[in-house]
Amino acid sequence: xxxxxxxxPSGDDQAGWLVANALKEMGADSIAGVxxxxxxxxxxxxxxxxxxxxxxxxxxxxxxGDAIGTIRRFGQQDWPAYRGGLSSHGFGVLAALVLARExxxxxxxxxxxxxxxxxxxxxDPPGEAIRxxxxxxxxxxxxxxxxxxxx
Amino acid sequence: xxxxxxxxxxxxxxxxxxxxxxxxxxxxxxGDIRQLRLRIFEPPxxxxxxxxxRHYTEIPDMVARICGICPVAYQVTAAQAFEKLFGVELSPxxxxxRRVFYCGEWIQSHSLHIHxxxxxxxxxxxxAIELARIAPDEVRRGLHIQGLGNELMDLFGARSVHPVGxxxxxxxGAPSLARIEAMRDKLRAALPExxxxxRWAAAIPMPPDDQAFxxxxxxxPDRYAIETGDIAASDGLLIGAEAYDEHFAEQHELHSxxxxxxxxxxxxxxxxxxxxxxxRDRLPANVQxxxxxxxxxxxxxxxxxxxxxxxxxxxxxxQEALRLLDAYEVPDSPWGPxxxxxxxxxxxxxxxxxxxxxxxxxDGDGRVVNARIVPPTSQNQGRIEExxxxxxxxxxxxxxxxxxxxxxxxIIRNYDPCISCATHFLCLNVERT
Numbered sequence: 001x002x003x004x005x006x007x008x009p010s011g012d013d014q015a016g017w018l019v020a021n022a023l024k025e026m027g028a029d030s031i032a033g034v035x036x037x038x039x040x041x042x043x044x045x046x047x048x049x050x051x052x053x054x055x056x057x058x059x060x061x062x063x064x065g066d067a068i069g070t071i072r073r074f075g076q077q078d079w080p081a082y083r084g085g086l087s088s089h090g091f092g093v094l095a096a097l098v099l100a101r102e103x104x105x106x107x108x109x110x111x112x113x114x115x116x117x118x119x120x121x122x123x124d125p126p127g128e129a130i131r132x133x134x135x136x137x138x139x140x141x142x143x144x145x146x147x148x149x150x151x
Numbered sequence: 152x153x154x155x156x157x158x159x160x161x162x163x164x165x166x167x168x169x170x171x172x173x174x175x176x177x178x179x180x181x182g183d184i185r186q187l188r189l190r191i192f193e194p195p196x197x198x199x200x201x202x203x204x205r206h207y208t209e210i211p212d213m214v215a216r217i218c219g220i221c222p223v224a225y226q227v228t229a230a231q232a233f234e235k236l237f238g239v240e241l242s243p244x245x246x247x248x249r250r251v252f253y254c255g256e257w258i259q260s261h262s263l264h265i266h267x268x269x270x271x272x273x274x275x276x277x278x279a280i281e282l283a284r285i286a287p288d289e290v291r292r293g294l295h296i297q298g299l300g301n302e303l304m305d306l307f308g309a310r311s312v313h314p315v316g317x318x319x320x321x322x323x324g325a326p327s328l329a330r331i332e333a334m335r336d337k338l339r340a341a342l343p344e345x346x347x348x349x350r351w352a353a354a355i356p357m358p359p360d361d362q363a364f365x366x367x368x369x370x371x372p373d374r375y376a377i378e379t380g381d382i383a384a385s386d387g388l389l390i391g392a393e394a395y396d397e398h399f400a401e402q403h404e405l406h407s408x409x410x411x412x413x414x415x416x417x418x419x420x421x422x423x424x425x426x427x428x429x430x431r432d433r434l435p436a437n438v439q440x441x442x443x444x445x446x447x448x449x450x451x452x453x454x455x456x457x458x459x460x461x462x463x464x465x466x467x468x469x470q471e472a473l474r475l476l477d478a479y480e481v482p483d484s485p486w487g488p489x490x491x492x493x494x495x496x497x498x499x500x501x502x503x504x505x506x507x508x509x510x511x512x513x514d515g516d517g518r519v520v521n522a523r524i525v526p527p528t529s530q531n532q533g534r535i536e537e538x539x540x541x542x543x544x545x546x547x548x549x550x551x552x553x554x555x556x557x558x559x560x561x562i563i564r565n566y567d568p569c570i571s572c573a574t575h576f577l578c579l580n581v582e583r584t
Contacts (some may be wrong), residue, residue, distance in 0.1 A: 009216045043220070044267045044279070045259070048298035095280065099267075102283040103291055 022138035224502035232498030259300025260503035266293030321486030418533025421505025491517030
């Protein structure tokens with residue numbers, strides 16, 4: 001299982017990274033078979049990361065007009081609704097997922113989480129408003145890791 | 152320390168990862184182009200201010216964040232600038248590994264651009280996903296090669312989130328022999344793929360285009376210039392990085408917050424095609440033979456050959472990385488001692504997109520007094536505008552705005568500027584009278 005926090009060094013756009021950090025603090029990557037990593041504006045590089053993972057969890061910041069800190073989960077059937085994702089130079093997470101699917105290299109299961117943010121200013125640290133959401137999402141993901149729900 | 156927040160009068164900063172960071176203002180009067188202005192956002196300019204007051208040890212990490220796609224270029228250029236000023240002599244191991252590290256970035260960046268950004272244009276596809284439907288093997292090959300570039304960068308700790316690769320005087324860490332051997336096997340296996348990529352790229356029908364421009368790039372006496380060398384131009388110029396300001400100028404254009412670069416007052420081209428125009432004879436013999444075989448004549452005045460030029464540089468980079476990793480040994484220390492000095496530090500390297508030049512004024516404590524970073528994208532801006540003007544006149548202005556916009560995007564994408572990564576990045580404002 002591969003857990004990827006996606007972001008950029010711009011303020012709240014680090015939300016995905018913060019979730020990855022929180023998961024590591026909770027011991028997620030000490031579970032056998034679980035890898036937690038952070039990616040900076042990966043664009044299409046994301047597609048190559050999917051190889052050899054059968055379950056991928058992606059966490060990214062989004063701007064869709066929701067209340068700041070809102071967490072949304074997108075299964076594969078919900079991807080078209082993932083319009084609020086910020087894209088690295090235009091080739092964002094969604095494009096990478098669709099490309100992977102087109103090439104038949106999509107992992108069996110992909111979970112995409114978006115955290116609603118306000119602004120992402122270059123060089124700024126992340127703001128307080130999303131820190132609560134970060135902890136909440138990390139706990140949510142960690143709970144599933146440590147006690148997977150019945151199939 | 153409080154700072155004034157700069158207001159930027161452009162759409163959205165690239166660093167905030169929002170689409171549409173380029174804008175083209177076109178004014179057509181009576182079927183003629185009265186005005187053509189291209190606005191490109193420049194992430195490095197924000198960082199010039201952030202860097203002031205910082206210690207030189209912090210700079211590689213900071214500049215690596217300027218570009219998510221080319222952190223290595225920024226790290227290596229900065230490190231070399233300081234090493235030159237401080238009189239630091241890199242060990243043979245570190246010198247070689249800097250080039251290997253850089254090759255990784257060329258491979259990754261070029262393959263991404265070819266397959267996901269540029270190629271779709273030439274197959275009637277709106278984006279890479281459509282291309283993947285009609286040419287899945289080629290796209291898969293491209294992503295595989297791109298992944299190899301990433302792996303090569305990762306060997307030296309180039310995690311883009313917390314880059315720990317380069318430090319002044321060498322590297323933070325040295326990869327183990329086992330990791331290098333595994334990498335070598337993968338690189339070797341990719342050579343036939345890279346050759347096939349060149350053949351595929353050479354067979355793509357390109358629009359005929361012929362424009363006059365000066366090519367500018369680095370030049371080295373005995374190898375294809377990537378991370379070291381002097382600055383050359385196709386009119387015969389050959390200078391060291393410290394003389395850049397005597398021939399190249401940046402001026403502020405009113406229509407853009409970007410700075411406009413000129414060479415002896417005129418626009419010029421940097422990037423893979425410029426490099427090949429200047430350095431064809433520095434390619435390994437087998438690569439030159441392959442160019443002859445596919446009929447790639449250089450120097451070329453057709454900017455659409457940039458795609459093929461990138462494919463050629465991928466093979467070059469794979470071969471160079473293999474050559475330099477041959478007989479690899481873990482060094483006693485991956486870095487050497489450094490004592491800072493006051494003065495002006497200048498450095499340049501060839502980022503995937505072209506010449507990247509840094510200048511730092513340093514105080515006696517090793518802190519940055521001020522910084523100037525000239526990225527390849529701003530250096531190409533004048534040339535892109537020139538190209539757009541000529542190409543649009545050729546294409547004809549009597550087309551719907553949408554057709555004009557698509558045409559302009561294709562032209563711009565040849566230059567692989569920082570903004571071109573979006574499928575529809577261009578905000579076209581047309582005023583017709």
